[in-house]
Amino acid sequence: MCSPKIDTSNGYEKIENFDETITKELSKNYKNILSLIGEDIFREGLDKTPERVAKSMQFLLQGYKTDPVEILKSAMFKEDYRQMVIVKDIEIYSMCEHHLLPFFGKAHVAYIPNGTITGLSKIARVVDVFSRRLQVQERLTSQIKDCIQDTLKPLGVAVVIEAQHLCMQMRGIQKQHSITTTSDFTGAFQKEATRGEFIKLISTKFS
Numbered sequence: 001m002c003s004p005k006i007d008t009s010n011g012y013e014k015i016e017n018f019d020e021t022i023t024k025e026l027s028k029n030y031k032n033i034l035s036l037i038g039e040d041i042f043r044e045g046l047d048k049t050p051e052r053v054a055k056s057m058q059f060l061l062q063g064y065k066t067d068p069v070e071i072l073k074s075a076m077f078k079e080d081y082r083q084m085v086i087v088k089d090i091e092i093y094s095m096c097e098h099h100l101l102p103f104f105g106k107a108h109v110a111y112i113p114n115g116t117i118t119g120l121s122k123i124a125r126v127v128d129v130f131s132r133r134l135q136v137q138e139r140l141t142s143q144i145k146d147c148i149q150d151t152l153k154p155l156g157v158a159v160v161i162e163a164q165h166l167c168m169q170m171r172g173i174q175k176q177h178s179i180t181t182t183s184d185f186t187g188a189f190q191k192e193a194t195r196g197e198f199i200k201l202i203s204t205k206f207s
């Protein structure tokens with residue numbers, strides 16, 4: 001068994017080597033699913049579908065293989081800046097743990113350093129690692145907050161996620177335009193003025 005190699009050279013993550021055993025087992029199961037939903041598993045168009053889905057699922061759920069704490073630790077710098085740092089509009093693609101359907105939208109993350117800053121891209125990487133797992137939006141929000149708070153030990157962390165859930169659009173209640181917003185705050189962001197500044201800044205549109 002080998003772990004998938006992530007190639008980030010072009011800015012997009014691409015799993016080069018999928019785990020052979022897992023891909024084979026998943027393919028077998030997806031073939032069974034196709035048959036159970038009444039499809040002809042021998043028709044040409046579906047020939048490679050079980051394997052494609054097996055690889056697609058490994059891509060979409062690759063977040064279990066990476067430790068987000070290590071991501072932050074790989075780029076921590078001493079710096080005397082003690083004001084808000086906001087990385088906003090980080091796109092997220094996650095999977096609802098109830099229906100295995102995507103939910104997607106944007107994450108806005110802020111922290112106030114207390115002597116240590118981290119690389120800006122590392123914030124987005126932490127968001128990605130937790131997103132690429134089976135999730136509920138609330139837990140995703142809190143896990144990002146906890147990871148940054150526990151690792152960087154800043155004066156405060158704020159996370160807001162706005163997302164659309166396909167399980168509420170394509171099926172079930174079928175509401176096409178509802179957006180779910182979740183938020184979680186620590187430290188300085190518990191204060192109304194600080195939280196207010198953060199909310200104002202993430203609401204500002206730069207064109």
Ligand SMILES: Nc1nc2c(ncn2[C@@H]2O[C@H](COP(=O)(O)OP(=O)(O)OP(=O)(O)O)[C@@H](O)[C@H]2O)c(=O)[nH]1
Binds near residue numbers: 098173
């Ligand atoms: N709190 C929360 N709920 C979610 C999230 N994603 C999906 N859900 C909800 O999970 C719930 C599961 O409810 P159940 O009644 O067990 O499942 P269901 O019969 O498929 O529910 P419906 O979607 O209402 O048809 C639904 O209300 C979904 O809208 C999420 O990120 N957070």
Ligand SMILES: [Zn+2]
Binds near residue numbers: 098100165167168
């Ligand atoms: Zn769902």
